Amino acid sequence: MFKTIRHALFCLVLTLGFATNPATADTNVAIVIHGGAGNIKAANLSPEQEARYKEKLQEARDRAYELLANGGKSIDAVILAITILEDSPLFNAGKGAVYNFEGEHDLDASIMEGKQQQAGAVAGVQTVKNPIKLARAVMEKSEHVFLSGRGAEAFAKQEQLELVDNRYFNTEGRYKSLQKAKKALLKTSWHEMDQNPEIDYKMGTVGAVALDKYGNIVAGTSTGGRTAKRFGRIGDSPVIGAGTWADNNSCGVSATGHGEYFIRFNVAADICARVKYQGLSIQEAADQVVRKELADINGSGGVIVLDSQGNVAYSYNSKGMYRAYKRNDTDQHVGIY
Ligand code: ASP
Numbered sequence: 001m002f003k004t005i006r007h008a009l010f011c012l013v014l015t016l017g018f019a020t021n022p023a024t025a026d027t028n029v030a031i032v033i034h035g036g037a038g039n040i041k042a043a044n045l046s047p048e049q050e051a052r053y054k055e056k057l058q059e060a061r062d063r064a065y066e067l068l069a070n071g072g073k074s075i076d077a078v079i080l081a082i083t084i085l086e087d088s089p090l091f092n093a094g095k096g097a098v099y100n101f102e103g104e105h106d107l108d109a110s111i112m113e114g115k116q117q118q119a120g121a122v123a124g125v126q127t128v129k130n131p132i133k134l135a136r137a138v139m140e141k142s143e144h145v146f147l148s149g150r151g152a153e154a155f156a157k158q159e160q161l162e163l164v165d166n167r168y169f170n171t172e173g174r175y176k177s178l179q180k181a182k183k184a185l186l187k188t189s190w191h192e193m194d195q196n197p198e199i200d201y202k203m204g205t206v207g208a209v210a211l212d213k214y215g216n217i218v219a220g221t222s223t224g225g226r227t228a229k230r231f232g233r234i235g236d237s238p239v240i241g242a243g244t245w246a247d248n249n250s251c252g253v254s255a256t257g258h259g260e261y262f263i264r265f266n267v268a269a270d271i272c273a274r275v276k277y278q279g280l281s282i283q284e285a286a287d288q289v290v291r292k293e294l295a296d297i298n299g300s301g302g303v304i305v306l307d308s309q310g311n312v313a314y315s316y317n318s319k320g321m322y323r324a325y326k327r328n329d330t331d332q333h334v335g336i337y
Pocket residue numbers: 036037202203204205223224225226234235236237255256257258259260
């Protein structure tokens with residue numbers, strides 16, 4: 001009798017355990033976002049600033065999660081999360097984009113879906129309010145994958161996306177960073193400036209990776225690039241494979257950091273290739289690439305990763321990365337350092 005009760009209790013615990021397992025709850029929908037990696041330290045952020053960043057990350061994450069939990073598609077969740085971050089002056093994308101050397105803003109963005117591995121990307125756009133929406137339009141409405149400059153702008157106009165004057169992207173904080181960078185460049189080389197952990201001229205790129213109830217992974221990234229960048233410079237964010245990647249059979253990745261290194265190491269695709277061909281977990285694969293290979297050559301930055309079971313991983317080799325994820329009401333997180 002006692003044994004039977006014990007057995008029944010054991011079965012109940014097992015059942016409850018499975019019922020609350022995040023991998024099976026909410027048919028696996030999940031969202032993970034970032035707002036850039038870099039030399040972000042508690043000492044450099046006031047409690048009010050920290051609260052503002054966390055609030056905005058939480059808003060983007062929660063609205064995207066709600067959309068997914070209501071049966072929405074991962075592509076719409078990624079666009080929603082990134083648009084919220086692009087519209088905030090806190091991040092180096094859309095409204096808060098950094099200045100190039102000439103004192104203007106050139107924006108890059110990309111998006112990829114993991115079912116058929118369709119992708120869209122734009123580089124060097126100056127008047128598109130939400131470059132991530134243009135990347136989506138390139139993916140869904142053009143026969144191309146990557147448009148740049150004037151052609152991308154003309155396509156945005158054709159697709160009736162919201163256009164703004166380049167001055168819309170002006171913010172005081174980013175302007176000060178440009179002045180600081182220009183001053184530093186009089187005394188030091190680009191390379192030295194990049195290696196100086198006390199200076200950070202590229203922080204705040206945004207990205208999102210989502211998994212919907214249909215099992216599709218979508219990843220997207222949007223950025224203003226790097227402060228004082230040379231006219232025409234394109235970073236990793238709009239480069240499919242480097243800054244953004246999605247494959248339902250392995251994972252989805254959005255990257256942030258020193259773009260030149262991320263392009264050379266094809267970071268986002270390499271992480272998913274390790275998952276696919278070596279059977280690594282997303283955390284192991286991301287750490288190998290970001291904390292070992294990139295760290296070894298001083299390629300600073302980080303990634304967010306999501307797999308088809310809804311597992312989430314962050315990996316960064318910088319001091320901090322603005323980040324958040326949600327898999328269900330009890331499994332969620334917002335962090336900076
Ligand atoms: N990866 C971006 C670029 O190099 C910058 C960043 O993520 O902070 O353009």
